[in-house]
Amino acid sequence: GAVVSQHPSWVICKSGTSVKIECRSLDFQATTMFWYRQFPKQSLMLMATSNEGSKATYEQGVEKDKFLINHASLTLSTLTVTSAHPEDSSFYICSAPPGGLDYGYTFGSGTRLTVV
């Protein structure tokens, strides 16, 4: 089945630095990638939708300049958390929509970001 590889699995960074998270579709082409954020013991909140070759669509309340999304190819979407602060610490998960109507969305394994 479709696989989305997400890296890194976890990262610790200092306040003020930037962190890039990558999601690759391994055996299919993903023209769209959804980026979610999950706080402990909470549900997934959609942050933005990246589209290959065009600008990402951000959900209301999500800072575009803080969470930079790039979808440069049909197999790679990246999320960069810029000038990270402790409140950005969270679990970030990417997801690609199904290629056909009979399949569920494929999720990456997630990235645990801790900003110290």
Next chain:
Amino acid sequence: GEDVEQSLFLSVREGDSSVINCTYTDSSSTYLYWYKQEPGAGLQLLTYIFSNMDMKQDQRLTVLLNKKDKHLSLRIADTQTGDSAIYFCAERDIGGKNTDKLIFGTGTRLQVFP
């Protein structure tokens, strides 16, 4: 806006059946999904049901859909300790203003004890 609700916690004895419930508000939802999330991991698709179906069974999993009441349930037969995880229901709206977006429920933490 869309709203998907679940009970937060469920505790069952190993071998018993588990029933996780979900209610949603978007009547135009066309696909409804159940995902499993283990600690520190991504989401694993368990099963899905199309909105014109009432029931779907897949091995130990049975999904029931009451479209009139906008109620979805997941039954896990012969629950095992490995089933302990958080379960999310999600709805997908095809053709509406949120095309292709998944709206997640609040998640139900299932704890299975011996």
